[in-house]
Amino acid sequence: MRISQASIEAVREAADIVEVASEFTALRRQGNRFVGLCPYPDHQEKSPSFSVSPEQGFYYCFGCQRGGDAIKLVTDLNSLSFHEAVSHLADRSNIELQFEGSSRxxxxxxxxxxxxxxxxxxxxxxxxxxxxxxxxxxxxxxxxxxxxxxxxxxxxxxxxxxxxxxxxxxxxxxxxxxxxxxxxxxxxxxxxxxxxxxxxxxxxxxxxxxxxxxxxxxxxxxxxxxxxxxxxxxSPETEVFDKRSLLYGFPQVMEGIRTERAAILVEGYTDVLALYQAGIRNAVATLGTAATPAHLKVLARVFGKNTDRVYALFDPDAAGNRAASRLVDPENSLAGVAAELQLDLQMVPLTEDPADWLRERSAEEFREELGKSIPVVEYVLRTVVSEQRGQSAASRSRAVPQVRSLIQSMGDPVVRRDAIRLASEYLGLPAEELIPPPSRTQSVAPAQSPRGGSPRRDDPHVQAGLDVLALIVADPRRTAELVHGGLEVPGREGEADLLVLMPDDFATEGQGKLFALLAGHISEDSDSLDSLLSDDEVRPFMDHLGRLSARGEHLHADAPFLREAWLRLAILSRQREMRTSGDFDLREALFEEIQRLKSALSANAAGGPPARSDRS
Missing domain, CATH: 3.90.980.10 (DNA primase, catalytic core, N-terminal domain)
Known part of the structure; x- marks a missing residue:
């Protein structure tokens, strides 16, 4: 069930962003903000670019452009879902969560x-x-x-x-x-x-x-x-224990996995401990089971959105080969799941269990063994082909259905093409014979690139939209009147018109959608953005909100600057429309409107009468 919006707001209010961020990086006060080194493992820096605003409850890193609130930070750095992060922070603050749905x-x-x-x-x-x-x-x-x-x-x-x-x-x-x-x-x-x-x-x-x-x-x-x-x-299966989706070693190795951008998958608890003690702190173990798609999905969530590597260790004896075969069995589609998750799954043959292997060797030698790893697709093909080596062509052809099944499980076209190439080399068969029928056209179809593209980040129209959004985030109470009531500007024949910004006035669809979300949550009676941050539709924009919060602190949220930001965005929006329109009459009307807006902008710069609507 969904956590109620009231509970999400209560958790967000109780979670001190400075306290939460301090669990991941050391912070020091700088004016109204706190700064420190970015805690995201894939952003290594020597000069602090991570900024936290206790007043607004936001953080933002100027280096990697990530930002958001306390829930977002815990979600990212602890590799949790939104629901899990809220529950985690609720437990810390002793908040009992309420849920939406029927009372039953x-x-x-x-x-x-x-x-x-x-x-x-x-x-x-x-x-x-x-x-x-x-x-x-x-x-x-x-x-x-x-x-x-x-x-x-x-x-x-x-x-x-x-x-x-x-x-x-x-x-x-x-x-x-x-x-x-x-x-x-x-x-x-x-x-x-x-x-x-x-x-x-x-x-x-x-x-x-x-x-x-x-x-x-x-x-x-x-x-x-x-x-x-x-x-x-x-432990037996319980409400909190599912051995097919759990890995031994968390939370001690999570930071190591994300820093190294690689995980080592072993079979025993003591293997994890021995590797950790040797300074190799990114190993996890399955719980007495072969690796499953669920295990790979857990690791993919730890990595985040990056393409990363998983080393699967196995002992190259009979038992080890059986375990390795289960790991890469085409029917389990683990190779396909790894490709779908953008995980580079590698097989590492080791003569002993890691714990025993390290008794006689160093951590550096172990890392050298990782360098001898074999991509999972190549390992599967080697295993299949080795059984047919030296056999007749008819015998080798019996491996084709198994190879096709493996290739069929791979959704990524690049990985699929590579698998076809390797299989063709190992089996000595034309590539066409190895392409599964449903994938035959997909494997040779050229990649299609979308036509057009988004405006450049330094486009004045993009920057004008960012200024308006940053001002709204920085001062929701003051900007609410402009957002909802509009801005009074000169109209035709000296009459006054109201300029009301719309989502279409922004340079990008994302800016327009965020403006609509902000407009639906801000009011002249509150400086709080709590209701906005509890909106499910806002979650994809959390990094953006963090950046806007930091940007807003460098803008002057006084009346003249607010009017200037509104007018500049409106002018650039109409100039874009005039450039793209083929309607001559519309272009002429837009030209006249642009001139009136420019006059209002000049009057504002000269300290003329306020252009804001007076609704009293």
Whole structure:
């Protein structure tokens, strides 16, 4: 269900933009603003260009042109959806969210939210308990767990950073008693997957807490120290735990992934820890499953809109080859999903698990191994063709349907053409025989470029529109009268006309749409933009609003400058219309109107009578 607009406004008002931004970068006051280095990982800078306005609740980076409010910042830097970011900030401010919809649906959503909060609370409390047992207990069993981790080469700082823990064997633990002190009940622990039958699920295991991208613990992986039960045991599926879409390592490695613009996909928790401890801090692990399209989508959200790389590590033995084959099985379409998400998926053969491999080698040698990676499409083709190597042409042709299936899964025409080229080379067949019928015309069709184009950013018409929009954002109360009531200008035969700006007066469709959104939310009774920022249609414009907020601070929002900005935009709009119109009578009328507007502009510059409408 949708979060109510009132709740979104309450969260935005409670979220101090300076406090939120300070979690990602160090800020210092500069006049009415705070400045610091840009926190976006793909924008590396030495001189601060990131600016935060506490008065308006906006941030803007003059270097990478990103901007918005606290929700936008958390959405971008924590790789969350809008809904997740609002929920995250609401939890921090202890705001209970309200939802739109029927009262029955809203009540069910509230109950689910309450239930999920108690599950998260139970998991967080359990993690703290398990960690304390591992670190502080003098029990021989806890010492055995510490010895195991020490034998694996993990330091105290790594253990603490990833909050590793230990669960006592059944009959020795006190999880239920400890968590009851937090007001949690047995049903909360059961909903969190912490119980199995009459006892604790993870009894006698070293504990690896598993977090989502928001840093909330959603489950555990437990490693047995003895021979009882499976070696590794994960939390069962719960309301917050879906192992096919979760990756181990968040939130510790998120910054590393975004900074490196690459992720390393491994199979074990200890592989992530060993790599992290070696200084390779962009590895994540699947939770006992083969990689899925959902895992790639999680990584794509972390990367953002950039084209980035995912290294999938596998052990080149029989088991490793089976795992790698599952990873790139054409029926799973992982190669196609990677292409669709603009992820460069690479396969990296490694002779051992990363944790064992690093015992005898350095991090630099590991990076060299990454340099030997094979693109996933090439790896699939090598695997398919190797089975037919040395066989007859008839035998090789039996691989064609499998290769066609893989190519069919690739929506990106560039990736598809490359796959066809490689397949043709490996199989020794003409490329035409490998093109799937639905894609035959697509693969050879020339790319079509849209005719025309957007105005240049330095176009005076674009700049005039930016000035008007920036003035509205900077001073919504004062500009509301001009937006809604218009500007009084000379008309024909000395009569007065009202100039009312319309979306079509702006140089671009985006500026016009933003003007319409602003016009629908500002009023002469309020300096607040809260209702605007809660509008779903405004979200695509958040970067733009941040830039306008910063631009507005450098403009003079007094009456003469406001009139000048309105008049300049109107003149440029009519000049554009006159240039593009083939109607002679319309062009003549526009010419006369332009002259009157220029006269009003000259009078304004000379300090003439106000041209603003007087509606009193």
């Amino acid at each position: 649906d809203a009540e069910e959503t509230r109950r689910r939210q309450t239930r999920r909060k108690r599950i998260h609370k139970a998991l967080a409390a359990a993690a703290a308990y398990y960690h304390k047992v591992l670190i502080a207990s003098d029990s021989p069993l806890a010492k055995e767990a510490r010895d195991y981790l020490e034998h694996r080469g993990f330091t105290r700082s790594t253990i603490e950073e990833f909050r590793l823990g230990y669960a006592f064997p059944r009959g020795r633990g006190g999880l239920l008693q400890v968590l009851s002190r937090f007001g949690l009940e047995r049903r909360d622990l059961d909903g969190a997957g912490l119980l199995a039958g009459s006892g604790e699920r993870f009894a006698g295991r070293v504990m690896f807490p598993i977090s989502d991208r928001q840093g909330r613990i959603v489950g555990f992986g437990g490693r047995a120290l003895g021979d009882d039960g499976p070696k590794y045991l994960n």
